[in-house]
Amino acid sequence: MEYTVQELSRLAGVSTRTLRYYDEIGVLKPARINSSGYRIYGEAEVDKLQQILFYGELDVELRTIKKIMSSDNFDSIAALREHREKLLAERKRLDKLIATIDKTIQSKEGRIIMSDREKFEGFKRELIEENERKYGKEAREKYGDQAVDRSNEKLLNMTPEDYARFEKLSSELMETLKEAFKTGDPAGELAQKAADLHRQWLSFFWDSYTREAHAGLAQMYVDDERFTEYYDKEQPGLAKFLRDAIHIYTGMKK
Amino acid sequence: MEYTVQELSRLAGVSTRTLRYYDEIGVLKPARINSSGYRIYGEAEVDKLQQILFYGELDVELRTIKKIMSSDNFDSIAALREHREKLLAERKRLDKLIATIDKTIQSKEGRIIMSDREKFEGFKRELIEENERKYGKEAREKYGDQAVDRSNEKLLNMTPEDYARFEKLSSELMETLKEAFKTGDPAGELAQKAADLHRQWLSFFWDSYTREAHAGLAQMYVDDERFTEYYDKEQPGLAKFLRDAIHIYTGMKK
DNA sequence: TGTTGACATTGACGTTACGTAAAGGTGTAT
DNA sequence: ATACACCTTTACGTAACGTCAATGTCAACA
Structure with missing residues (x-):
């Protein structure tokens, strides 16, 4: 031709x-x-x-x-094989970038804390491996070993449908929570529904659910101001209210 | 900071x-x-x-x-969400490029036939969807519906280890085949081993194996000169020898 | 105290891989 | 015969920096 x-x-x-x-x-x-x-x-x-x-x-x-x-x-075939390898590496880099985006969104919403270094995870092409080692250590010290690792992996492997469901659940949780807050009763039906939505929301990140861990996280929402801010910027007192609701939901109240 | x-x-x-x-x-x-x-x-x-x-x-x-x-x-968060989508699309494009490489290698080795259009599959960023439709039709007419589709997908999802195994098997097949050719006996032990290796090699592409399809492919190696060339450039007469060995292996001789 | 060396500053010109005219020849279809 | 979609070369424009060059700043060390 x-x-x-x-x-x-x-x-x-x-x-x-x-x-x-x-x-x-x-x-x-x-x-x-x-x-x-x-x-x-x-x-x-x-x-x-x-x-x-x-x-x-x-x-x-x-x-x-x-x-x-x-x-x-x-050798054109050898070159093609090399291209294949490089492109696979590039694909992995994109995965990292997507994970960075996911983390950044979570961080902007006040759900997690993110170091400045993490914000550029995936951009540097050559230094990826070096960063891998350094960052791997830093992250593991901060959040505990698999927690963040696994949660990112989970987000990454979500289908677009799953991701949409996840986003929908996020906003549904916030809406329900604000409604519940108006009632002023963390033991009430709405508040307990919010606590349940929160549990479902968590399942997108966590491998296994325990009531203890759930209650512990709820307490953190109150103790760490960076988390508190996320909920309280929508409605002051919301973080505390959510903690109370979850403590009742998990049966960990006192 | x-x-x-x-x-x-x-x-x-x-x-x-x-x-x-x-x-x-x-x-x-x-x-x-x-x-x-x-x-x-x-x-x-x-x-x-x-x-x-x-x-x-x-x-x-x-x-x-x-x-x-x-x-x-x-809205920075909305922008991040958009980045996420775009990066996922880019990742898909890379998958296509890798599939194109795999096909190109196969084609250069004379194992499959590739249209010029297919050679640029994955490069054009904007026209991907359009190409998707056009190519999807063209390919399905040529090779039959899922055959190539599935085989590319299989190659794509291979781990690096699998891929290495695949490459090793390819060269092992060629070596054995050349040794067998020296004996001149397609029913002999070596030739039958080669036929078996060829079956294993096929399993990297094919979902299901049938002796009929195997024998049919072997015949094609002789009938289509682009396939013949791949084997015969190593050793004239090799394609025919392989066909005979496979026909005996599959019990389809005559 | 003086000097070294790693930092910072502002020009200013160079580079890569094209985009974008401009001015004109070619091929075929009506 | 003319329209129109091709092709050609020449040439200047551009984005996003790289790469000097000339010079100022600052902490540390002899």
Whole structure:
């Protein structure tokens, strides 16, 4: 199959300017030039362009790509295998970025505390492994070993539907809680419904549920002002109210 | 917590030049300038930089980022949620690219046939959905419905260990086959071992194995020159020999 | 106290991978 | 014959920094 610039550009999803530039710098020359001076590309050029784009996807400079691919011992299959590995690593990096987003949202809502370092987890491409070691230690000291680890993993592996359910549950919890607060009774029906919603909400993060842990977390909402703020900014006294409701719900009141 | 340019640059993994540039174009101004003219960044700037980097990860131009973030109804949490969605989409794109690599390797080895369009599957960011529809149809017509689909999915979900096993099996198959060829007997022990290895190799792609399908594929190795070439370039006559061995192995001889 | 060395500052020019005209030739379809 | 969608080269524009250069700041050490 032969292609003109435009045809190849459409096939590969690049501009014709790009193809002319690639010709100019010599990274991808057309198979031949026809009688009118048009560039004509063949099968080999299609494959070469694909390789170039793979390299580009990994942010390799064109100059370097040219050097690599014009080397006479260039092994295209070995290169593809390398691309595969790199892309898998890039995918892992994206997972980290998504985990960072999840944590940041939780943090902005006052549900968890986040160090400045954690906020940039996943951005640095080269230093990922080093950070892995450092951060792994820091996090484990702060939150306890698997807690955060597992919870991030859970969020990450959620289907979009699950995630939507999770978000819906979050707002439902807040709404119910505010309604319950108006009644002033943490033992009342609404407050107990809120406590139950909170338990469901937790199940998105926690592997196993115990009433003790639930009650403990509720107490933390009152003790740590960064958590208190999240609930109290909606309605002063809400954190305390939620703690009371949960303590009753879990049967841990006194 | 307060940071100087260098401190923030180390934290976020960007250069100090970048921070000065961001100041210059006004996308990220320091919290204050100290008495010596040094830039000092605070907590709010840390968070803002994080957001900027998230936008950058999605290839949003700094000019646009500035416009978006300086808007007075900018909702940082909503933005984070959007980043999350976009990054998930990007992850899917990477999956496609990896699938494209897998297919390309198979194709270069002559094991499957690949259209030029398929070679660029995953590169075009915007047109992914459109391609999805077009390609989905094209592929299904060519190879039959789930065959390729499922096989790519299988390769994609392989652990690195599985993938290594797969690669090892591939070369083991070729070695055994070449040894067997020397004996000249497709019913012999070595040839039958090769046929068995080929069955194992297939199991990496196929959901269910039938002797009929196995024998059919073997015949195709002889009938379609693009497959023949893969085996015959190692040793002329190898494709035919493998077919004979598999036909005996599957009991489909004659 | 003087000097070293790691930090900071503002210019200012360079670079990569194209985008975007401008000015003009080519091919075929009506 | 002319329209129209192609193609060509030339050339200047651009985004997001990298990379000097020249100079000021500050804590520490001989």
